[in-house]
Amino acid sequence: MPVSLAPRPFQPPGTIPPAQLARDLGVSEEAVALARSAEVVDLHVDTFIPHRLWGYDPLRRHRRALLGRAFFGHLDLPRMADGGLSSAMWSITTNPFRTARGRWRALLANLDRFQKLVARSDGRLEICGDHAAWRAARARGAHAVLLSIQGANALDAAPDGWRSLPDPRVLRATLVHLTSSRLGATSSPAAALRRDRHLTAAGRRLVEQMNDARAFVDLAHIHPVSFDDVLDVHDRTQPLIATHTGVDGVRPHWRNLSDAQLRAIADTGGVIGIIFSTAFLARPGGPRDGAMVVEHMEHVERVAGRDAVALGSDLDGAIVPPPDLWGGECYPRLVQHMLDRGWTEDRIRGALGENFLRAFAELRPGDG
Numbered sequence: 001m002p003v004s005l006a007p008r009p010f011q012p013p014g015t016i017p018p019a020q021l022a023r024d025l026g027v028s029e030e031a032v033a034l035a036r037s038a039e040v041v042d043l044h045v046d047t048f049i050p051h052r053l054w055g056y057d058p059l060r061r062h063r064r065a066l067l068g069r070a071f072f073g074h075l076d077l078p079r080m081a082d083g084g085l086s087s088a089m090w091s092i093t094t095n096p097f098r099t100a101r102g103r104w105r106a107l108l109a110n111l112d113r114f115q116k117l118v119a120r121s122d123g124r125l126e127i128c129g130d131h132a133a134w135r136a137a138r139a140r141g142a143h144a145v146l147l148s149i150q151g152a153n154a155l156d157a158a159p160d161g162w163r164s165l166p167d168p169r170v171l172r173a174t175l176v177h178l179t180s181s182r183l184g185a186t187s188s189p190a191a192a193l194r195r196d197r198h199l200t201a202a203g204r205r206l207v208e209q210m211n212d213a214r215a216f217v218d219l220a221h222i223h224p225v226s227f228d229d230v231l232d233v234h235d236r237t238q239p240l241i242a243t244h245t246g247v248d249g250v251r252p253h254w255r256n257l258s259d260a261q262l263r264a265i266a267d268t269g270g271v272i273g274i275i276f277s278t279a280f281l282a283r284p285g286g287p288r289d290g291a292m293v294v295e296h297m298e299h300v301e302r303v304a305g306r307d308a309v310a311l312g313s314d315l316d317g318a319i320v321p322p323p324d325l326w327g328g329e330c331y332p333r334l335v336q337h338m339l340d341r342g343w344t345e346d347r348i349r350g351a352l353g354e355n356f357l358r359a360f361a362e363l364r365p366g367d368g
């Protein structure tokens, strides 16, 4: 399905002029212009965590990240507009150590709280449940929020699983997070706590329900054994996704995906979002800056094709990003690394968002 991309009518008031931002970031004006004119879709931002825990306000400009530019405080709307980040999967993460009922209640409360944040944004944030809604939001110049759940065990006590979600616009969920759950096994070292690494019957049911709702089944964080089980049960006509990950082909790590896993996702028409976490990306002798993100993207291209590349920073998700990619204004630096490595404009626009948007239009076209 062809993707019609909305023109950007304006930069929001208060956005730093391009020449000044280029100087501040030490990049070319071309990189700033490209980041701002492309549809940049970040497949995983955790900015709701500091908002919920400490009242961090993502609607106003913050000078710099908390804790010395690490872990939290990476993103706010003004700096996202500076950097050209126009759409993102905003993740709602639930503490796995609550009871099942506590997790479900927390998820409902957080969905409600998120809607209040959107209501307070004066139209600068819009929740988009399908591609038509996304196009409309972008035509209005809004930042498009793609609602996401991290750790689908938040639904364990939901009376009717995925169907119990009060908001049909929820677009994706990672089946597991950093712990194994009633649904399946995590890729983290916590997998050692359980012998059985398979997707459970409840995990299979949830995949089927998500397929019925045409929600993205997100394979970030899942154990390889559970990953293969998802491939068995998933409706192969719908694109799978891994929203925030690195790749073993550059840096072998429990958090990263093998070449076979990359191909399996690409075979469904899905995409792989590369994370900004130095802990998972940096390889011995490799780049120490944002070029490490591009290295992982290039490996995805080689193994799974250009259409499979996306970005999923995990900013504000307690990660330590490369030193030049520590905030919302920094996406032009990622673009500069791509330009420096000889990427064409089409290839850059694809990785920044258009590849994902194709999968989104395929999964949930909407009625536009």
Ligand SMILES: [Zn+2]
Pocket (backbone or CB within 6 Å): 150, 220, 221, 244, 314, 317
């Ligand atoms: Zn995560």
